[in-house]
Amino acid sequence: MRNFLVNSFLFLSLSLLFFTCGKAEKEVQKAEIEVVATPPVQLQAVSEEFNRTALFLAGLSQVDSNYYAQLESKEFWITHKNQMDEIWKRAEDSRLKLITSWAENSLTPKIKANLPLYYPFAGADFLHAWYFYPNAPEYHLVALENVTKLPEFEKMTEAQLIDYLSSLRNSLRDVIGKSYFITMHMQTDLRTGEYSGILPLYYVFLSRTGHKLLNQETIALDSTGNHSLVSNDKFAGVRIKMTQNGVNEKELTYMKFDLGNTNLDSNPSYTKWVNSLGEKNVFLKAASYLLHYKSFEVARQSIFTNTASIFQDDSGLAYKYVDSTQFSTALFGEYTKPIKDFGDHVFQKDLELLYTNTTKENRPTIPFPLGYHVVADKIQNHQLFTRKK
Secondary structure, eight states: OHHHHHHHHHHHHHHHHHHHHHHHHHHHHHHHHHOOOOOOOOOOOSOTHHHHHHHHHHTOOOSSSSHHHHTTTSHHHHHHHHHHHHHHHHHIIIIIHHHHHHIIIIIGGGSOTTSOEEEETOTTOHHHHHHHOTTOSEEEEEESOOEEOOOOGGGSOHHHHHHHHHHHHHHTHHHHHTSSOOHHHHHHHTSSSTTOSSHHHHHHHHHHTTOEEEEEEEEEEOTTSOEEEOOOSEESEEEEEEESSSSSOEEEEEEEOOOSHHHHHHOTHHHHHHHHTOSEEEEEOSOTTGGGSGGGHHHHHHHHTTEEEEEEETTSSOGGGSOTTTEEEEEEEOOOOOOTTTOGGGOOHHHHHHHHTSOGGGSOOOSSOOSTHHHHTOOOEEEEEEEOO
16 A cells, blocks of 8 residues: 555656747747747838939839839940949959958958948048958048049930040949049049049949938038038038948048148037047058148047047058057068159158068058058058057
């Protein structure tokens, strides 16, 4: 009898334990099943007209029925599309794909990649800004090129459209072939004519890199160093909100501004604006050695303020201005004299000595053409300055 009671008690205990565990497991499973992730809210464009125009200029097909879609059967647009495809493939094969791989392995791990990017003397070059710094939430580009409103394409004749698209393709020749815009060519392509300005180039680069434009605003700097909205036909800057994945919003601003001391001293709002960006990364490429001169001292100081890293070639900051107690230096390639257009007076003996004393293993050449030396002598040099902790 005693054994029977013991066995019965054990049976009931095990049954209760099994039932309880089973119930608990089902409750956990039920809870897991009921936890459903909320899908991210897709960002909506203020006006789809921005994207329709951008796709048209970039030589990409429309995604809905509109005026530009009606042009896609026209011979001139087919020619434009084919030539833009060829231009883009050449850029990807010769440089852009290589930049992506190199940046992932040799740049992004060494910097705070999620900071805003400040790119002085950039012109319309959102292209390289994006490929080197794809994680930046904001891109702030500054140069002397005009930014004007786009023409009303629907009111243009077919002959006018052909000329416009041909001029647009022509304006890409330097940044695609050499990695930078040439000032003399930009004076013809972007600063003159009825429809001058760099905005169409931004549209091409944004569309070709898979971005969707969410909004576009014309801007200027107020006295406090903040962007203010303006509605003039000719304006100092533009702000574009965009997204690549449909969820995360990014910002691109371009400001037309003379960065010489005389102008910055009389317009302190610019320096206030740069300081308002907070901690940032800086990109300098094909900068005409302007920051070597005392006449650009104010711009040079604003570059160092709150800056976490600077990636450049020798045409950017002169090495003598980099405080070695504040920044670490990584070298790439071979140092050589500046190309003949700029003269020997911007040759940096201290930078040459630094390269000479650094083994080749510790200054690898970047595996793609970038900067002035690409065409002239094919000897590239680049520097990465990162702020010490």
